[in-house]
Amino acid sequence: MTEILKVENLNVHFKRSSLLDLMRRKKLVTKAIDAVSFEVERGSCIGLVGESGCGKSTLSKAILRLIKPTSGSIFFENGNIQELKGTSLFDYRRRVQMIFQDPLGSLNPRLTAGEVLEEVFYVHGVRKSANRKILVHSLLDKVGLSRDVVDRRPGALSGGQCQRIGIARALAVDPDLIIADEAASALDVSIQAQILNLLRDLRHDMGLTMIFVSHDLGVVRYLCDDIIVMNRGQIVERGGIDQIFDKSTNIYTRSLVESMPGLHRQDY
Amino acid sequence: MMSKLIIRDLTVEIVTPFGPIFPVEQFSLSVEPGEIVGLVGESGSGKTMAMRAVVGILPRNAHIASGEILLSDADNAFVPSSQQSHLRHNIAMIFQNPTSYLDPLMSVGKQVAEPLRFHQGLTRKEARTEAIELFRKVGIHDAERQFDVYPHHFSGGMKQRVLIAAALACNPKVLIADEPTTALDVTIQKQILELLCRLRDETGISIIFITHDLGVVSQLCDTVSVLYAARIVESASTIELLNAPLHPYSLGLIRSQPESAQRDRPLPSIPGQPPALNAMPSGCRFLPRCEFAIQACKQPSPPPLVQTSTVRSNACLRWRELQTLGLNYD
Amino acid sequence: MRAARLLLSVGFLKNNNLTLVLGIFLSVCWVVIAIFAPWIAPYDPIAQDVARTLQPPSFAHPFGTDNFGRDVLSRVIWGSRVDLAMGLGGVFAPIIIGCTIGLLAGYFGGIIDTLLMRFLDITISFPFFILMIAIISILGPGLMSFFIALALVGWVSYARLVRSRTLVLRHSDFVAAGQILGFSSIRIMFRHVLPNAALPVLVFIMSDVVLTILLGSSLSYLGLGVQPPLAEWGIMIAEGQNFISTAWWITLFPGLAIVILALSFSLIADGLAAQYKVSE
Numbered sequence: 001m002t003e004i005l006k007v008e009n010l011n012v013h014f015k016r017s018s019l020l021d022l023m024r025r026k027k028l029v030t031k032a033i034d035a036v037s038f039e040v041e042r043g044s045c046i047g048l049v050g051e052s053g054c055g056k057s058t059l060s061k062a063i064l065r066l067i068k069p070t071s072g073s074i075f076f077e078n079g080n081i082q083e084l085k086g087t088s089l090f091d092y093r094r095r096v097q098m099i100f101q102d103p104l105g106s107l108n109p110r111l112t113a114g115e116v117l118e119e120v121f122y123v124h125g126v127r128k129s130a131n132r133k134i135l136v137h138s139l140l141d142k143v144g145l146s147r148d149v150v151d152r153r154p155g156a157l158s159g160g161q162c163q164r165i166g167i168a169r170a171l172a173v174d175p176d177l178i179i180a181d182e183a184a185s186a187l188d189v190s191i192q193a194q195i196l197n198l199l200r201d202l203r204h205d206m207g208l209t210m211i212f213v214s215h216d217l218g219v220v221r222y223l224c225d226d227i228i229v230m231n232r233g234q235i236v237e238r239g240g241i242d243q244i245f246d247k248s249t250n251i252y253t254r255s256l257v258e259s260m261p262g263l264h265r266q267d268y
Numbered sequence: 269m270m271s272k273l274i275i276r277d278l279t280v281e282i283v284t285p286f287g288p289i290f291p292v293e294q295f296s297l298s299v300e301p302g303e304i305v306g307l308v309g310e311s312g313s314g315k316t317m318a319m320r321a322v323v324g325i326l327p328r329n330a331h332i333a334s335g336e337i338l339l340s341d342a343d344n345a346f347v348p349s350s351q352q353s354h355l356r357h358n359i360a361m362i363f364q365n366p367t368s369y370l371d372p373l374m375s376v377g378k379q380v381a382e383p384l385r386f387h388q389g390l391t392r393k394e395a396r397t398e399a400i401e402l403f404r405k406v407g408i409h410d411a412e413r414q415f416d417v418y419p420h421h422f423s424g425g426m427k428q429r430v431l432i433a434a435a436l437a438c439n440p441k442v443l444i445a446d447e448p449t450t451a452l453d454v455t456i457q458k459q460i461l462e463l464l465c466r467l468r469d470e471t472g473i474s475i476i477f478i479t480h481d482l483g484v485v486s487q488l489c490d491t492v493s494v495l496y497a498a499r500i501v502e503s504a505s506t507i508e509l510l511n512a513p514l515h516p517y518s519l520g521l522i523r524s525q526p527e528s529a530q531r532d533r534p535l536p537s538i539p540g541q542p543p544a545l546n547a548m549p550s551g552c553r554f555l556p557r558c559e560f561a562i563q564a565c566k567q568p569s570p571p572p573l574v575q576t577s578t579v580r581s582n583a584c585l586r587w588r589e590l591q592t593l594g595l596n597y598d
Numbered sequence: 599m600r601a602a603r604l605l606l607s608v609g610f611l612k613n614n615n616l617t618l619v620l621g622i623f624l625s626v627c628w629v630v631i632a633i634f635a636p637w638i639a640p641y642d643p644i645a646q647d648v649a650r651t652l653q654p655p656s657f658a659h660p661f662g663t664d665n666f667g668r669d670v671l672s673r674v675i676w677g678s679r680v681d682l683a684m685g686l687g688g689v690f691a692p693i694i695i696g697c698t699i700g701l702l703a704g705y706f707g708g709i710i711d712t713l714l715m716r717f718l719d720i721t722i723s724f725p726f727f728i729l730m731i732a733i734i735s736i737l738g739p740g741l742m743s744f745f746i747a748l749a750l751v752g753w754v755s756y757a758r759l760v761r762s763r764t765l766v767l768r769h770s771d772f773v774a775a776g777q778i779l780g781f782s783s784i785r786i787m788f789r790h791v792l793p794n795a796a797l798p799v800l801v802f803i804m805s806d807v808v809l810t811i812l813l814g815s816s817l818s819y820l821g822l823g824v825q826p827p828l829a830e831w832g833i834m835i836a837e838g839q840n841f842i843s844t845a846w847w848i849t850l851f852p853g854l855a856i857v858i859l860a861l862s863f864s865l866i867a868d869g870l871a872a873q874y875k876v877s878e
Contacts, residue, residue, distance in 0.1 A: 051453035064778050093780030106771035110793045119789075120779055158541050159311075166775075173779065188310035189480055193524035193537030200534065215453065218483070218527035222535065241531075259458040261483030262527045 004177055004209050005040040005063065010072035012058050012233075032058040033069070034233035040177070045203060045210040047224035049217060049256065055233040056213050060179045063211075064098055065089075076177075094124065097170035099199075101182035103162035107154040113165050114150030120172040139168045144198060160191035167198065171206075181213045196223060217260045221245060229253050270301030270472050271340045271358065271441035273322075278335035280314075280321050289545045291317040293498045295335070296573065299442065302472045304464070306485040306506065308521070309495030310542055315478045318495075319444045323361050339441065357387075360435035364447040366427035370419040376430045377403070377415030383437050402433040405470075407463055425456035432463070436473075443467075446478045461488050482525060486510055491579075494518045497543055497553035500573055504580040512594070514576065514587040516558045552585070560586055618869025621804075624862030632678040641669035643676040643829040652845045662847035664838065670847060673829040674855050680830045681859065684744065684814035684823075685807040691749035693803065696756020701787050701795075703757070704764025714757070722754050730813070731822060739822045744814060752810075759802055763795035797870070804867030808860040815856060831856050 012033035032055045040046055048056045061067045063074055065081055074081045076092060084092050100106035107116060114136055121132045140147055143164040154162050163183065170178055180199065184192040200223060203210055214220050220227055227244045229236045229252065237243075237250045245257055280292040292314040299305050307315045320326050322337055338346040339358055363369055371379060380402055381395035390398060396415065403411035406429045419427060428448055435443055445464065449457035465488065468475055477489055485492050485506060493503040494517065502515040513519040520538040522528075529535050540557040543549055549556055551566040558565070564585055565571070573583045584590065631638060647667035655662045661670035703714040721729075730747050737743035767773060768791070776786045815832025817823035824830040826837070831852035838848030 051455065066774060066777060090780045093778060096778075098775070098778050100771045100775065102771055106775055108772045108790050108794065119781075123779065123781055123785070160541055169775065169779070188542075189482070189521055190310065190524060190538040191541060193526070193535040194539070196526060197534045197537055216526075217454070218525065222526035222529050222531060255455055259454040260527070261454070261457070261461075261481060261487050 002042050003039045004042040004077060006075040006078075007039070007059075007063070008037050008073050008075070010036045010059070010062060010074065011070045012055075012062055012067065013070040031233045033062065036072075036230075036233070036235055038228060038235060038238060040209060040211065042176075042209055043207055044226060045212060045224045047220035047227040048211055048213045048230065049215065049220055049227060050230035050236075051215060051256075054230045056230050057181060058233075059230070060098070060181055060211065060213055063179060064096060065092070094173040095175050096177045096179070097173060097175040099163075099166055099170050099178060099180040099183040101186055103159045103166055103186060104154055106166045107162055109154055112151055112153050113145075113157065116165060117150075117168055117172055120169055124173055135172070139172055142171065142202070143168045144194075158191075159187050160194060163187060163191075163195055164198070167195075167202070171202065174206075175208070177209045177211070179211045179213065182215070183212070184219060185214065185216055192219075199223065217245075217257060218262065229256065271474070272301055273297075273299040273340075273359075273442050273474060274338040274346070275318075275322060276336050276338070278318060278321060278337065279333045280317055280326065280330055281333035282327075282330045284329070284546075286546065290333070291330070291498055291545055292321065293570075294573070295500060297476075297493060297500075297503075299474045299476060301441075301474055302468060303491065304468060304475045304477060304489045306489035306492035307476060307478045307495060308480065308482060308485055308492055310480060312542065312545065313495040314498040315495050316446055319361065319446060319476060319478060322355070323359055323444060324356055325361075357438060358441040359444060360438070360440035360442070361444040361446065362428070362431045362435050362448050364450050366424065366431045366448075366451075367419070369431055370427060372419055375416045375418055376422065376427075377417075380430065380434045380437055383434065387438050399433070399437070402436055403430075405436065405467070406430075406433045407459075408433070423456075424452050425459060428452065428460055429463070432460075432467075436467070436471075440473065442474045442476065444476045444478070447480070448477075449484065450479070450481070457484070464488065482510070482521060483527065494521070497548060498545065499553065499570060499583065500581075501554065501583045502581070503573070504582075508580065512591070514580070514582045514590050515554075515584045516560045516586075516590065517554045519590065520557075552583075560584075560590070562586065617865050618873060621862050621865025621867075621869055624858065625866060628678055628682060628859055628862065631675055632682045635675050635679055639669075639672035639675040641672040643668060643673045644827045652841065652848075654845070655847055661851045662845065664834075664845070664848045665841060670834075670851050673834055674831070674851050676829040677831045677834065677852060677855065678859070680741075680824055680828065681811050681814065681832075681856070684741065684830075685811040685859075685863075687741075687745060688748045688810035688814065689752070689803055689806050691745065692752035692806070693756055693799075695749060696753035697760050697792065697799065699753065700757040700760025701764055701792060704761040705768055705783065705787050705791060707765075707768075711761075715761075718754050718757055721751060724751075726751060727813075730817070731820075734817065734822045739817075739825060741824055744817060744823055748810065748813075752806075755802065755806070756799060759799055760792075760795050763798065764791050767791045767794055801867050801870045804863045804870065808863045811856065811859060 010033050011031070014030045014032055015028070036059065048059070050056050058067065062069050076096065081092060111119070117136045117139060118132045121135050126132050126135060136150065137147055140149065145161060145164050145168070149157060149161060149165070157165070183199065184195045187195060196219065199210070202208060212220060212224055221241055226238070226240055228238045229244065229250070231252050236252045237248060239248070244253060248254055248257065275295060275297045278292060278295040279290060281288050281290055295314070295318045297305065307319070309315045317326070317330070321332050326332070337355060339355055340346050341354070370376065377396065377399050381399040384390050384395040384398050385392065400411045400415055403414060408414050408426065408429050422430065449460050452460065461484065464475060467473060479485060489506045491504065492506050492509050493500050494509070494515065495501065496517045502509065502513065502518045509518060510522060513522055520536070523536040524538060526535060538557050543553060543556070550568055552558070552571055555561050555565050571583050571585050573581045575581045576587060645668065647663070649667065650663050651665055651667040653659055653663040659669050659671065661674060663669055699714050703711040729751050733747035733750060734743045737746060773786055773790055776790055814823050815830070815835070818830050818832030819836040823832060826833050834852040835849050838845070842849055
């Protein structure tokens with residue numbers, strides 16, 4: 001197994017300086033990511049867990065190069081992503097994709113599902129409209145949507161369908177690494193299971209590497225091989241399923257696992 | 269002090285230009301004093317709408333078409349639902365997003381004290397003492413000092429505590445909690461659930477807990493009703509429901525929980541999606557997604573909720589067969 | 599009770615549509631009148647007839663004649679051409695400039711936003727009307743100067759409107775998705791951000807057209823807009839004011855025309871705003 005992504009001593013700090021603070025000559029720095037290092041092996045599925053504000057979303061944004069880290073580096077297949085420019089950056093964009101939490105918000109409300117997907121192919125060089133249509137159809141088949149959704153706007157689709165479109169859009173560029181940010185938590189229970197199954201199948205069929213960002217330990221336990229627990233911008237613990245759920249000695253990990261509302265069926 | 273709440277055949281109608289739709293149909297629920305009842309269902313299943321009807325805060329285009337809501341008074345006599353004020357004074361509600369229910373320009377203490385002055389005619393000073401007492405009750409530390417703090421200084425969990433304190437201010441008999449922990453982190457969720465349990469033990473208040481999370485239900489609730497497409501499909505004690513669901517929908521919900529799933533197999537998910545309110549299938553509403561459907565399920569009206577034992581009721585025609593099947597069939 | 603509720607909900611919806619439909623209908627009427635002015639107008643709008651000056655409304659001259667004996671009805675009809683051109687043409691450049699500046703400032707933020715917004719602050723710190731008059735005085739009166747002056751000062755409202763919407767949309771997930779998929783900034787701005795910011799802009803355009811027509815008429819009234827003898831409502835009112843006690847029809851009818859045209863665009867704006875609210 002080779003590593004596909006390597007994060008080295010990453011820091012992302014946000015400066016908060018209001019006028020009052022400036023007058024007091026005080027600078028408030030929030031350490032959203034504080035000296036984080038880890039690597040992700042090709043084909044694995046990593047769960048990134050932690051409570052809101054622990055820095056897991058900031059970390060995924062840094063990996064996607066949506067925000068600039070204060071210091072440290074991120075290597076994708078041994079290339080530092082901060083140094084990418086022009087075509088090499090465009091190529092990186094093709095290989096790392098994201099699935100969003102809010103299915104409706106991640107789609108432009110003015111575009112139909114077909115337009116959303118066709119646009120990706122257009123930007124990535126498929127100039128013939130007929131070819132794009134064929135590609136869109138095969139994508140829809142892949143994510144289990146019927147072809148008549150192409151003419152509908154997100155408002156006319158259900159949450160589950162929107163999320164499938166979001167997944168299809170990410171798959172359109174044939175990526176190697178997918179970051180799924182709470183990809184199923186905004187959905188209803190019965191739909192959530194469908195989406196989790198879809199992600200699981202896609203991962204196996206396409207050999208994807210996945211970083212599954214979630215606050216839901218149950219979902220992570222089902223889907224991931226390896227779990228990173230974050231708290232206050234730092235990695236608290238990293239380990240396999242057994243390690244995190246049964247053997248962890250870390251106080252924070254333990255409190256997370258114990259708060260997990262599992263189904264207590266055994267006391268029947 | 270203790271009261272029993274009975275909701276009988278509640279139907280809520282929304283009038284639209286395209287004809288009436290019914291977000292809640294023949295909803296029946298009885299809540300014993302000191303009981304915590306779970307209402308489980310997906311978004312749009314009508315669980316919130318039913319409870320809003322009970323508290324009398326339906327949206328403007330919706331109204332109660334039929335049914336009655338009865339709350340027993342001090343002498344254990346039931347007061348009919350026509351006396352709205354009796355219901356309003358004795359049933360309180362808290363919501364999913366505490367931030368939007370707190371006035372950002374008013375200190376949290378005042379927001380709890382104000383209704384006390386208004387409803388119970390307390391003086392400013394008395395109301396303050398009472399509110400601080402309520403803050404202590406809901407586990408806000410250093411209540412005296414926190415009284416004058418503004419909502420934006422509080423975390424989501426603390427805001428929810430303030431909201432609970434405000435709800436308890438007028439000594440309600442029933443507290444309706446509409447997904448109060450969905451927006452919170454798991455560790456905070458646990459604290460709020462423990463708080464609700466403790467309040468029930470201390471005051472004997474009844475709680476109706478609306479949620480979509482079966483895990484939360486299993487931790488908190490004594491009994492649970494499952495809603496699907498505007499109707500209750502199954503009511504049972506929590507332990508019975510989770511271990512031996514007798515409706516294909518509850519069965520599917522429980523089986524699709526990732527917590528209990530085996531890693532090497534796909535999650536047993538329910539195919540399809542819930543019907544829209546304006547396009548309900550005839551017969552059993554779960555029929556298009558149901559793996560147990562038979563010809564008889566296609567009858568014109570949805571199968572009614574029938575009592576299957578003293579404490580259980582069910583709306584599936586084949587519940588007897590499901591009984592023998594158990595949870596882990598393949 | 600139920601019937602009342604039904605009526606209310608249906609009536610409410612119809613009411614919304616009615617505003618929009620009425621607005622569009624009136625505007626279309628004006629456009630038709632403007633286009634077919636040469637065929638509709640009974641007389642030549644600038645032909646003087648000294649024998650028939652200051653005649654009150656009659657069958658021959660339904661709106662009467664002015665102090666040069668020109669037919670007021672024909673002048674109102676021909677005036678619609680100038681005033682519509684002024685209103686619609688006047689907002690054109692401000693829309694383009696304002697939307698672009700608002701998009702750039704909102705989307706890129708940082709130093710670009712600061713610079714553009716300070717520039718905007720400078721522009722609005724001058725009284726609008728005075729600035730217009732100053733620019734037109736430098737360029738010399740006329741329709742072209744009016745358009746240029748508007749392009750220089752009229753964009754600020756559009757820039758602010760688009761910027762505030764863009765600031766919100768910039769952080770939406772679908773914009774992030776576009777960035778992650780390698781879309782160019784231009785594509786994201788114009789295909790994903792602008793269309794979603796467009797509806798409030800559209801509503802504002804309608805009221806801005808009204809304001810522009812009124813502004814144009816006011817400037818013509820002051821002698822800084824369109825020049826006589828060209829038929830324009832503002833000029834007509836200005837010319838008629840000397841005779842207001844004896845020949846009220848010279849000022850009344852062009853005044854009514856302005857009101858109705860303004861009303862029709864305002865109705866569209868209201869209808870669109872209501873429609874927008876419904877779709878939200």
